[in-house]
Amino acid sequence: MRGDTSPADGDKLGREAPIPRQLQQVQDDDLDPDSVKRHEEDDDDDDDADEGRDEEVAGLVPRLSDEEERSARRARNEGGAKLGRATTTYREGDDDYDDEDHLNHVEDGGGSRSPFADRREQRARRRKPAGVLATIWAIAREALPTLAISVLSLVFSGELLIHLARWPVFVKVDKLFILVPILLNLKGNLEGNLSLRMSTSANIGELDIRRTRETLIFGNLALLQVQALIVSLFAGILASVLGVIGGLGGASEGPKTAQRRGFGALLTKRRVIHHHPAPSDPSMRLRNSYFEFVLVIATGMLAASMSSAILGSFMCALVVVTRQLGGNPDNIASPLAGSLGDLLTLTILGLLGSFLVRFEGTILATLILLALAAACACCFFLAYRNAYVRELLSSGWIPLVVAMFISSGAGLVLDAFVQRYEGFALLVPVATGLPGACSAIFVSRISTALHSGKGVSSSLSHSSSSTLISALRDILKLGPTEGWIVPATLFTIGAGIEVLFLVLVWVTGQMSFGWPFAITFVITSGLIVAASLYISHLITLFLWSRDYDPDIYCLPYVTSLIDVIGQILLVVAFATATVLGDQITAAVNDHQKP
Incomplete structure (x- = not known):
């Protein structure tokens, strides 16, 4: 025990033997009875802390x-x-x-x-205290490069998706292409939640102790594997079902698929006229079969597992290094999680699909699926033994599913207007992805402030038992947790980058438009960024007031709502400019015309 250390033991340790803390503090307080009672209560707390440390040594950090x-x-x-x-x-x-x-x-029970x-x-x-300019500079120097990298990743992801659509594996197995948006939406929310949790843990000091840091990182990586494998399984099943329904009804076919079916129908008529038997096509023979079903699920799960392992390790290392260098992980980790995750997942999905499709009709995909199921069980066991992430195994699933269905509304908007307005598909990733990155930074900063006990956390902590209407009324009266400097800076950076992107596509000749569209797009971009920040503020504080952790529940709701609102406002910008007589053309549409 700490109080039984002898002076000789103190000499062996090379330092003065510690004096029992209770006696020392009693002497300092002149034997005040109230002080003695208070110190005895502190010793009881130290005993509880010692028990917690025993569990920590066993790998179960309470x-x-x-x-x-x-x-x-x-x-x-x-x-x-x-x-x-x-x-x-x-x-x-x-x-x-x-x-x-x-x-x-x-470890010695440091009560003092x-x-x-x-x-x-x-x-x-x-x-x-830092001035206004110093605060703005502290945010801008970290958020501006991060958001710029996010925009580049979004643009590259869009270009990569265009090229992947021409790959033989996506032409042969069209369900893999249906899998792409579902998988990216679910995985982006998972990795965003990981960045929020790690940033909050870093800013409240949980990553400053080596043992706690290692436990948190390994636990979160195991949890991420479990979540990625489960959501990719769900996404693969959903994509297969939608592919079968679309193949029967033909309602969800894209331009390339419709063109291929048109040529196929023409050739079928010629065979009927000349009585030629249809050639045997292995891909048609295996379509909608068990082997194609397993191929889609195994490819999606393996791509999700590999990208989660790579990106999860990178995000954890980025948060730790940023913390050690004196930066704020809230401004850096969250925006990169979704954008880099999309690019990495698309790349791995295309490469794995191209490899596994060569073995379609064999048991290779089945063996991979069984191995991934065993890996999921092992990661579940490791995450369950980790007290930091054990409760997360059963929480946070509802926001993922709700966000997926909300984002389906954004997909309907995109499908309805992508052919009507030229350049719409070119601007959508930046018009919705960049405000989503700004909102991720804002949510992360608000969550960190709430977990640290700053701002409005004390006033919201008592509203968990209040009614829903009263909680919303209280939240609407509150200002930003960290003041107006943070949202104003993020708004300026986000809207400025969108305007610069519009100028870039105009200078490079990707789009041609006049002043009406330029003005409407600038106004619309500002509205989208402002709406994303305000929605982040409301949802984060509302979840906190209802005793839900924003690091787990907030980001899926925010990003999915921004996708829908952003695309609707972008449609308004195109429609307004068209009514004003502006002629909007895009080079990408000209290349796609036959």
């Missing part, structure tokens, strides 16, 4: 429930209760958490304040 955790963090940030660990609200000097002396202090925490407090007192 985590408080949501309400207790929030209260504890608020108490620490307000200078209240100490939970046997150093205060983690300051960023300077966070590398001290990996110092061996500090780890020994924590750490000297590293005291040093951070002294630095915080010496720091002057």
Whole structure:
């Protein structure tokens, strides 16, 4: 025990033997009875902390429930209760958490304040509050490059999707092409949630302790594998069903598919006239069969697993490195999760599909499916043993399904107007993807502030038992959690990048338009970005007020709503410019014409 250490033991350790904390504090307080009682209660808390550390050594790191955790963090940030660990609200000097002396202090039950925490407090007192320009620069220098990379990833993903549509595997197995939007939507939300959780853990100090950091990272990666394999299985089944229905009805065929069917019908008539037997086509023989069904599911699950392993490891490393370098992961991790995830998943899906389609009709896809099922079970077991992510195995599934159906509305809008307005498909990824990236940054920052006990968290914590109408009324009265500087900066960056992208496509000759469309697009872009930020603010605070963690539930709702709203407003921009007499043409449409 910590209080039984002898002076000789202290000499062996090379430092002075510790004095029992209760006796030392009683002497300092001149034997005040109230102080003695308070210190005895602190010792009881230390005993509970020791038990928690025993579980941590066994690989089961205990985590408080949501309400207790929030209260504890608020108490620490307000200078209240100490939970046997150093205060983690300051960023300077966070590398001290990996110092061996500090780890020994924590493992020895450090009930008193750490000297590293005291040093951070002294630095915080010496720091002057950041001005408006300094705050704007701190956000812009991290968010602007990240959002620019997101736009490039979105553009490359769109170009890659156009090329993948011509690959033989997607021509032969059209259900793989149906799988693409469903899989990207579900996986993008999973990786976005991972970036939110890791950013929040970094900013509240959970990643500053080596043992906790390793437990969190391995647990989240195992959880991500389970979620990716399950959602890809669901996406593969849904794509196969939609493919069969579309093949029977022909209602959901794209231009290429319709063209192929037209040529096929023409050749069939010629064979009937001349009485030539139809040649045997293995691809037609296996269409809608068991082998094609397993091929679609195995390809989707394997692509989802590989991309999740690569991107999940990259996102965790990015958050840790950003934290160690003094940056804010909220401004960097969330926007990159979805955009890079789409590009990586599309690439892996195309390569795997091209390889596995050569073995269609064999048991290779079945063996891969069985191996992935075993891997999912192993990852589930690892995630269940990890107390940090155990509760996440059964939560967060409803937002994914709801978001998928909401995004289907965006798909209907795209299908209805992509042929009517030239250049619509070229602007949609940026017009909806960039506001989604801005909202991801805003949601991540709000969630971090709420988990840290800042802003409006104390006023919202008591509204979980109130009615839905009263909770919404209270939220509508609240301003931004971190003030108006953050949303104003994100709005300026997001709207500015969209305007620059429009200028770029005009200069390069990808689109040709006049001033009416330019003005309507600028206004529409501003409205989309503003709507995305306001929706993020409302949904995040509402979920927090109803005792739901925004890191798990918020992002799927926000991104799916932005997809629908963004495409509707973009249609309004095209329609308004057309009514005003503007002629909008796109080079990509000219290339597609026969």
